Every structure is written in structure tokens, then in C-alpha cells.
Amino acid sequence: DTEVTQTPKHLVMGMTNKKSLKCEQHMGHRAMYWYKQKAKKPPELMFVYSYEKLSINESVPSRFSPECPNSSLLNLHLHALQPEDSALYLCASSQGLALISHEQFFGPGTRLTVL
């Protein structure tokens, strides 16, 4: 199984809502990533978890809250988002943090619209 799954595929939320994005992999990977991608732009790294601990936070606003409850699951909790947060949110995983040695596998993404 070389798949990273993400749910939901699409999400529409208001600025006062609280919602969560979910990512799952069963490849035994110990590094998991959240990226944000705006239209016609490359992905921007948000967070990296290694062995279920937050390793990198790219100065992401606190309205985005990541969580890694176990080695297979990665969540992104959303609260009080702004319309400019509308984007494709991509999850990825790799066997280890060093991307020079490990291939990164991406999920299909969740397309988020904030009204």
C-alpha cells in the first residue's frame, strides 16, 4: 500500500466554523507533512511531524492546529479561518525526514473554501 489518503475531498466552511482535515498512511512512514497550495502556485510547507512530534512549523497562524495522534494519522484542525485560507491542502509522508534519502508520497488533497 503506497497510498496517502485524505478526507474530506472538498470542504466549505464559514469563518466561525471549526473543522478538521484528516490524513492517513499505512506505509510505516515516520514523517508526515501538511502543505497549502493556492491556485497556480507551488505547494507551501506548513508543518512537519517526525515520530509523532512536531518538527517544523513554518510560522503558520494559530488558526491552523496540527495533530499527530499516531504514526499513521495526521490531522489539521481549522478554526476562525479567513477567506484567503481557501486553498488545496496536501498531506504527504516519507519514511524519514531527510528527503535526500526518502521519497515523499502525497495525498490527493482537500480543497477548502472559506466563506
Place this chain on the structure above:
Amino acid sequence: KNEVEQSPQNLTAQEGEFITINCSYSVGISALHWLQQHPGGGIVSLFMLSSGKKKHGRLIATINIQEKHSSLHITASHPRDSAVYICAVLLPYNFNKFYFGSGTKLNVKP
């Protein structure tokens, strides 16, 4: 200024044509990845290069470390090759994070 520049931004080709996408970078790197993103979002890693040339099926990737340049070639292009191709580099002091080019949108017409 982005450390990684891609050209062209958009490319339209007829089925069967030979395609070249270019990536230039301004800093020393440890490795360069070529990624493919289909409409709808999913990203697939095509190649990782630190020197020379790699081939997989109809895809060929080359890198010239001295000239800080990489190319992705597609031979006998097909409409299913239509996608965004993204170049991403790893810097010597940070193997944990990609620095992405802006992508090349390829449309192969039948």
C-alpha cells in the same frame, strides 16, 4: 527572488512531440526532484537527481550541477502527460524541506 526558476510557465504540444521543461536554480543544492501534479491535486514524484541523467519510460531527467540547471524531457508525448510539472530542490543545509519552482503547465493535444 525565488531560488528556483522554471520555464516555460505554460506549454502546449501536439501528441507525439518531444517536450523539454527547464529548471534553473541560483544556489548550491544537494538534490533536485521533478514532481508531476495532475488536475485535481495529487502529486507524484518522478525523479530525484543529484548528478547525471535518469530515465523512466518516456521520461528523461538530466542535471548539470556546474550550470545549476536541470531538464525534464518527455518523448512521444501523450494527452495523459498533461499535468503541471514542478521542480523542487533540497539545499545542503536543509534536507527536510523542498524549495519549489513555480511549475510548468503542460497540455498535450490529441
